[in-house]
Amino acid sequence: MAETSSVRITCTAPVNIAIIKYWGKRDEELILPLNSSLSISLHQDQLKSTTTAVASPAFSEDKLWLNGQEKSVQESRLQALLHEVRRRAAKRPLEDVQREEEVVESVNSEHRLAPPSWHVHISSKNNFPTGAGLASSASGYACLAFTLAQLFGVRGELSGIARRGSGSACRSMYGGVVRWTHGEQADGADSIAVQVIPESYWPELRVFILVVSDLQKAVSSSEGMRRSVATSRLLQHRATVLVPELLRKAEAAVKAHDFPAFSQLAMCDSNQLHAICLDTHPPIFYLNDTSRQIMRLVHAYNQACAEIRAGYTFDAGPNAFVLTTARDASKLLGLIAHFFPPQTSNSKRYIRGLPLTTDPPSLELQCALGFEPQPNALHYILCTRPGPGPQCIFDNEAHLLNIDGLPGN
Numbered sequence: 001m002a003e004t005s006s007v008r009i010t011c012t013a014p015v016n017i018a019i020i021k022y023w024g025k026r027d028e029e030l031i032l033p034l035n036s037s038l039s040i041s042l043h044q045d046q047l048k049s050t051t052t053a054v055a056s057p058a059f060s061e062d063k064l065w066l067n068g069q070e071k072s073v074q075e076s077r078l079q080a081l082l083h084e085v086r087r088r089a090a091k092r093p094l095e096d097v098q099r100e101e102e103v104v105e106s107v108n109s110e111h112r113l114a115p116p117s118w119h120v121h122i123s124s125k126n127n128f129p130t131g132a133g134l135a136s137s138a139s140g141y142a143c144l145a146f147t148l149a150q151l152f153g154v155r156g157e158l159s160g161i162a163r164r165g166s167g168s169a170c171r172s173m174y175g176g177v178v179r180w181t182h183g184e185q186a187d188g189a190d191s192i193a194v195q196v197i198p199e200s201y202w203p204e205l206r207v208f209i210l211v212v213s214d215l216q217k218a219v220s221s222s223e224g225m226r227r228s229v230a231t232s233r234l235l236q237h238r239a240t241v242l243v244p245e246l247l248r249k250a251e252a253a254v255k256a257h258d259f260p261a262f263s264q265l266a267m268c269d270s271n272q273l274h275a276i277c278l279d280t281h282p283p284i285f286y287l288n289d290t291s292r293q294i295m296r297l298v299h300a301y302n303q304a305c306a307e308i309r310a311g312y313t314f315d316a317g318p319n320a321f322v323l324t325t326a327r328d329a330s331k332l333l334g335l336i337a338h339f340f341p342p343q344t345s346n347s348k349r350y351i352r353g354l355p356l357t358t359d360p361p362s363l364e365l366q367c368a369l370g371f372e373p374q375p376n377a378l379h380y381i382l383c384t385r386p387g388p389g390p391q392c393i394f395d396n397e398a399h400l401l402n403i404d405g406l407p408g409n
């Protein structure tokens, strides 16, 4: 290193929503899945994690702050991720590191590379409410893996580092539509994410996140899939027989901009995941009455349009991810807001994210759908679209830690 002062970097990473779900591990420690999966990385203008990492020879230990609160760094997945990034950094030939440092330094004088032996202080936060049940571990671990890789100068395939934090995190290492290939090797070297298409390929795609009011604490995904692997015979059939075909068809639909086929596959796969949860012993219930009403609304809307113009998918919780295209966005949003109206006190911030108008549904459509509005069933609706993968932020105001590695910038 040219000098031994601190090195600091800040990066962001997206949330992703699975279209073909990952459910079940073949190796708990390395986080290797039983089946491949496919997801859309959502736009960071609406949902993102931000991480600052500072490394210094003066630090005596690693430290972590999550959403401003100091946390222990002893958590096993965090340790596995830190260990993996340092292991890869230590393997780089010295000449490579020196050559790259010169390049990096000429672009940004603050950002040099840290040697893997230095301790790090890490701070991470989300721009969305953590309590809302939106998966934050995927964007959080992806952001951590990406930031540490920049800090220590690890290049090349990075999704295998993010995977050590949380399986779905490896898909947040790319933008657009991303596949996580289950891989064959016992050490997980080929269990990595790849970009299927960039976000610019299908700019018309829209995603509405319907944040469902629910106070119940769900079974975590890790625990849920552990239970399904142990008890569900449907899961084995899905992983080996059904997913390969679903995945092939879903990728073909994406590449052909075929929204009806794509959203049909998304709905089938989501329902299959929740069928497996029901086939698990004891069964796991992630969906609630509102989730099921949303499903009915989407099907009724498609029927009224005589075409699939909307789809849905649910992860391990009751929140709905409704898929549509720019052409139908205002009409569908108007319909959702009509059937799931806000509390009057909550009406201002009820629809968030992309600025969209809401077209009130015609009386004809209201009658065709044939069910009653459900007030207060949703906290809010967040409108978003596919977006890019992790990014470095070269803006001093964005740092979550100062150059001494303490909260502030």
Ligand code: DP6
Pocket (backbone or CB within 6 Å): 017, 018, 020, 021, 022, 023, 031, 037, 135, 137, 165, 166, 167, 168, 169, 221, 222, 315, 316
């Ligand atoms: C239903 O990635 O959270 O969202 O690997 O144990 O951390 P771990 O699980 P996680 O599981 C995500 C499950 C899912 C489907 C998906 O994202 O593919």
